[in-house]
Amino acid sequence: MAPQAQSRHAAPRPRSASLQARLAVRLLAVFVFAFFASGLATFLISQADDTEIPDESLLRNFESLRDYVREESDGVWSVDPAQLPAIVSFVLRWPDGSEIRRAGDAAMLSAIDRRGVPDGLANLPPGATNMSWWLDPASKNSYYLISRAVRIEGRRAILQVIQVLTPTDSGLYALVDEWLGEFVPVGIPLLIVLVAALTLSLRSALRPLENLRRRAARIGPHQTSLRLPLNDLPTELQQPVLAINSALDRLDRGFQAQRAFLADAAHELRTPLTILAAHLDTLPRQVATDTLKSDVARMTRLVNQLLLVAQLQSMTVDPKETTDLSEIAVDLAALFAPLAIRLHRDVGVSGAEQPVIVRGNKDAIHQALRNLVENALRFTPEGTEVEIAVDPAGSVTVADRGPGIPPQERHRLFERFWQGEYKKRDSRAGGAGLGLAIAHRIAETHQARLEIDDNPGGGAKFTLSLPLAA
Ligand SMILES: Nc1ncnc2c1ncn2[C@@H]1O[C@H](COP(=O)(O)OP(=O)(O)OP(=O)(O)O)[C@@H](O)[C@H]1O
Ligand SMILES: [Mg+2]
Structure with a gap:
């Protein structure tokens, strides 16, 4: 391939990422971490509270049933459903699948139905009580369910009483539900928009640095008069850029002195060489004179070329020419x-x-x-x-x-x-x-x-x- 004047000395690409990319990646990492940490925290809090949710009101409710049941010697309750107070929603389930239900609140009963009989409850030992809570996706309510093994007319059954959680309690579970159900689908696109906005604003904030880079790339031995721009630069960068500009001033003065010396030296050498050539022309033609003449011609060529090099070093082209x-x-x-x-x-x-x-x-x-x-x-x-x-x-x-x-x-x-x-x-x-x-x-x-x-x-x-x- 033919060598080209413009691209022969391409600078190696820097391996480290740009400041903009670094800031964007770090901020993104912080956002993603905060996003998932908030979800995890919500989940952990709900898990911790799950085991110790106070259920006093339900227990009180449940205990009030004692007035309507007869406790037998083995600790098992005997219940006469007809006697149970009308305000209590309950379901009585027998192992054969038959049941009696009564709706103090019909919505609660249907919530019990949706829940069904939790695993292992059918074999609840006599006298044992099981408590559970769950989030009903249909009603968005959280419920407590107390299940107790009872005896009705001599047969084993399970009595299930339900209560909706107070808004404060259910708020916690709703939060988990909300985080999973709403925040994730909305939050992830939001995060993407946030990152895009962040990248754009970072780019515009760092534009002065980009201008700085472009200007610095143009400075070279042939463009020593250019300086780095100070306008719009963040205050932290003003002083370093001023220092670089004054270093460039010093280098420029050195370059100018060098160029002037080369031009002066070449120029000064031309006169003695012309005189030398004129003297040689007056000498009689001999092999030695011819050799000297060709040496002087070569030297004159070198001096002229050097003078041209010196002139070209500071040459700029008018774009309109x-x-x-x-x-x-x-x-x-x-x-x-x-x-x-x-x-x-x-x-x-x-x-x-x-x-x-x-x-x-x-x-x-x-x-x-x-x-x-x-x-x-x-x-x-x-x-x-x-x-x-x-x-x-x-x-x-x-x-x-x-x-x-x-x-x-x-x-x-x-x-x-x-x-x-x-x-x-x-x-x-x-x-x-x-x-x-x-x-x-x-x-x-x-x-x-x-x-x-x-x-x-x-x-x-x-x-x-x-x-x-x-
Ligand atoms: N047309 C060409 N054919 C073959 N070789 C060439 C040609 N042009 C240049 N070269 C080679 O490239 C070298 C450099 O050329 P360049 O013109 O820079 O220097 P120069 O001709 O030796 O000296 P001057 O500064 O007086 O021109 C030459 O010395 C020669 O070896
Ligand atoms: Mg040549």
């Missing part, structure tokens, strides 16, 4: 035609009949493409052509018939001073190893892509793709 790629391509072909002829090579342009207007700075794009054409002319063999092709989609391709660039070397191509095999073969030949780094930097400042590929049929193919002007 536009330029015509076709015009640049034609200019470059005209510029390099004499050199190409001298070297017995050719430079051709295609696709430049119509203007192709892209967003970017003309001089910078010219410099980037110039470096690509210089390389291509250097590497394409004698008798072959360097092709500059303009694409209406906003790109220019520079292709040659040279050795191409091995895939394993492509990732280093945009490094400063890297010259690969070429340098190893001939350390005196050619350039400074800065041309592609310059082209890459220009692509970066233009949000453009610089890609390298094999030229079909042999050679290297460099493509610079820029955003089209709207």
